[in-house]
Amino acid sequence: MSSAAVHSTHHGHDDHHHHEEYSYTGTPNKKIMMWAFLASDCMFFGTLISTYIIYHGKSLAAPYPVEVLDIPVTTASSFVLLMSSLLMALTVAAINRDDLKKFRLWIFLTCVFGLIFLGFQSFEFTEFYHQGLRIQTNLFGSTFFTMTGTHGLHVALGVLWLASWWIYSFFGDMRGKAIDIEVTGLYWHFVDIVWIVIFTVIYLVEFVGVGA
């Protein structure tokens, strides 16, 4: 039957017919697509980060980065996001073991940690706003809000995705969905890794600058 099933997407849930999905390489389609997407997303964030670096120190009006960045707070939120990656890894491990209970627990916690990160980010945005940093204020404002905003949007979509899986696991059939969870996990890890780069470029660089 396998050669006859040379068709498209994964279709894990099908009461009567279970096909092995055809794959030339042996790697599922979804995984290949996600890796390709992440390569594309690298260029996406690469452009945002390059813009930030090129415009660093070129703002003509206050507030400047050193005046507003709160490194301890953001370190905490970064830590939360990193921990969510650990939780995501546990989620994937659980679904691979068919341990639905643990899966629900870990994916829920991943969501919560993602939400905490977003909470920190909204706090930071409001704080900056009150200190007079808007998107119109200067180049720092424009590049900062656009880059971290885009990243935040990625996190928010990730949270929505994870939350959907969590809810789905209560009424849907999770058999054969491990690959989907793994793909979601790839996305989530990528978003976390990107944050490490952003955190370095925006916050740590400034910290080093202040120290010197």
Add this chain to the structure above:
Amino acid sequence: MATHTDVVSTPKLAPDLAEPGMLGPRPTATHGVWSWLTTIDHKRIGIMYAVAALFFIVLGGIEALLMRVQLAVPNNNFIVGDLFNQMFTMHGTTMIFLGVMPLTSAFFNYVVPLQIGARDVAFPRLNAFSLWVFIAGAVFINMSWFLGGAPNGAWVGYPPITSVQFNVGHNSDFWAIGLITLGVASVAASLNFFTTIVNMRAPGMTLMRMPVFVWMTIITNVLILLAFPPITIALLQLIMDRTFGAAFFDYNKGGMPIMWQHWFWVFGHPEVYILILPPMGIVSEILPTFSRKPLFGYPLIVFSGAFIGFMGFAVWSHHMFTTGMGVVAVLAFSVTTSIIAVPTGVKIFNWLGTIWGGNLRMETPMLYALSFIAMFSIGGFSGIMHSAAATDFQQHDTYFIVAHFHYVLIGGAISGLLGGICYWYPKVTGRILGEKLGVPAFWLFFFGFNATFFPMHIVGLNGMPRRIYTYDSAMGFDKWNLFISASAFVLAFSFLLFFINMYWSYKHGEIAGNDPWDGRTLEWSIPSPPPVYNFAVTPTVTHLDDFWHKKQTGQAAPESDGQLIHMPLPSYYPLISGVGMFIMSMGMVYLRDHLVVATVASVIGFLVLLFSIYGWAMEGPGAEYLDPNKKTGAYN
């Protein structure tokens, strides 16, 4: 068209069970408009891409003709100032993003799965999504004509002319948001084709047994994946500037307009190869078939294609020699640019090697392929001329450049694509595209094209800048411009003939059969038009040009073993998500002046999109089972 006939199926063996939480019914239409709107068949999607692309090529062509009327005589008053600027902006944008790119996409869709022996692409519904988002973006960007004026910042959209200070209307908003929408469609399609080619190849089809067109497709799609993000971010930055007063390109706040140019060309140069590599692939299919010889130097053609793609990211600043980058940077980009001439030359030499010693049949696909080689070479020569930066300071932004890229894009890309249409038309429709009208249409195209664009070299060297709507008679441009304008109508007429021929042949053309050209690749081993499932039995590949090899060695095509074929079901959701994207884009345009209403509209659009994504995820691909041995009537 493609799949009306010869398609067999059995009633579904398994009732189409609703998945838990399915948000709505599945489409049931098997005929008519709805069956097309909800289809996930790569062949039908390919046809719709082609029809839409040809429509927009006609639209872009009309824009070009209007401009040619204005430029026919000096100091003309037919279309002046801003309207002319809208024309050339939309001409460029339309031809590149709504014409040539979707036409290449049509070939990816229709041909690639057939050439790799697959039953569909990796993600059929994502494929439909790409189509509908493309249509949404294309319609959206053209809505601007009726909503206060089309984009007018040239296809490169260099700020500050596209910044809100100098462009107070919504012209550039439509442009920026429309291009982002089209980018979403392109990237989604590229993810799909990348996965399809990596993973859906028939057993035995190793990388070095893939047809060259498949190779060029995967290289093109990698380029799209890597090149579209920079332009998307640049457009986002422009939108931020225009809508929220950000400082990215605002020199009063320390922003650098030049940065846009870098981002634009980091995308823009690979984009040039995104447009030309697929036609190169098509030509590499046509030449061996009509020379009846294998492609000369197959590995070199493949590697040079990959090398061109790679180098495409290392030459972007050659579009910016006159921006004051500094002499060392200019020299460096001048050298990398000239290096690209080597792999390009390799391709041309290998095509010559292919026809050398062959038995050339001069039918329309071959005529277009040979025209591709000749015209693309001439475009390449002028390319060498401005890769030398010292002299490019003179040629930059003149008609010499206009001549160059039209040689590459019409003489090259369009020639190749028209050749591809002639070549695969029998596969798609089951009928041969008539030679009686086809050959005159070709010669008219060839002469019309050369007569239109060759003199542009001359007026360019005589100093005519591009993007000007008028010129003075004392400049010595008038004689050639009148000639160019007249020739442009000849070129346009050749397209009309081509379309008439397409229509006539569809109705009355000679029946093609499976393999009208004595083809070399897998698509010619199946009926024309192919059944929905393409291959009754998945082929096993043992050679490059596998079908040719099997024919030469007398191996009959495998008979169906009666196994049922599992195909996914159509879906409403890709179409709905296209509608959602359209509403969202519309809302975003007006954020600047009606914040609340526009936000509400954008959110509604986003919710429609979200709804369709959930509906899509919940319904699953579905399944039906077709029996290739039973003729139970048309499936769709």
Add this chain to the structure above:
Amino acid sequence: MNAMRMIQVAFITVFLVGLYLVSLVWPGAMNGPMSIMEVNGPVAQEQATVFWYTVAVSSFLLVTVGGVFLYAIFRFRAKPGQDFKVPEQTHGSAAVEIGLIVASCVLLLVIAVPNARALFYVSEVPAERKQEAIKVVAIGHQWWWEFQYPDLGITTANELHIPIGKPIDIEVRSADVLHAFWVPRLAGKIDAIPGQINRMWMEATDPGKYQGQCTEYCGDSHANMRFLVMAQKAEDFDGWVRNEKKDGVKPKTIEEVNGHRVFMSGCNACHTVKGSGAMGTKGPDLSHFGSRTTLGSGIYVSNKDNLTNWIKFPKQMKPGNLMNLESVNMVVGDKDVKDLVAYLESLK
């Protein structure tokens, strides 16, 4: 059918080669006022020389590759009735490929060396000539050019006077959007970018009027952003400089006096006339407007009729024209326009 095909191919060949040759040798085809082939200065000459190198290499390739191509088409066409004959199946030849790759690289070097040399030459005034160079600042505006001579204290617009035989060291800037400064017969172009200073140089070997034009798309009247370079003998140039340094001529006749009054009721918001009290900087400096030969950034001959229409119907005279009387709330009758024209023309 075969004869037919041969005729077709021959026809194309003749057509293409013909066009190519005609374009190269046809007198008048490429020697217009903005020609980049027939030039009048060392910078443009250097650039044209590199162009000829590229033409030589391309022509060589055109003839050889094109020759092989056409020969192959003639030689290997299917003979009648043999459409489906299978020729010898050859797959390629490593020796041929490597040979052609090496040959292409060598051909590219033929261009690369003169190109590199020329690039350094055209990018900056040669060190030994820096002393004698005349400094000019060219500022692009929508849609006209401002020219400043920082060492001479002169500001003018749309007509750049230079002495022949001296390098002109040009600093190119923009006041609004992108523009490009280009005088084809004297030198290649450089972009005018707001917030950035670009440099180029040029030199005229012969006296004369050289046509220039903005070549970076800049909006509605991009096509109408032209200018002239007046290359003069040293003594003529010095005379022009002496005149430019003077204040604008004081109004003498009744008309001119009234014209001056009208001018000061609005025009002065954007225009400068030295010594008259008008000190606007948005528009061109008009201190010596009457001595210029063109109007509206090089698109009209400067005469009474054109000037009158320019004042009365600015948008019709130049699409998008930022010069208009409404923006400074001026309402003028025909008599006032007439006097204004008289005053402007008196500003020699």
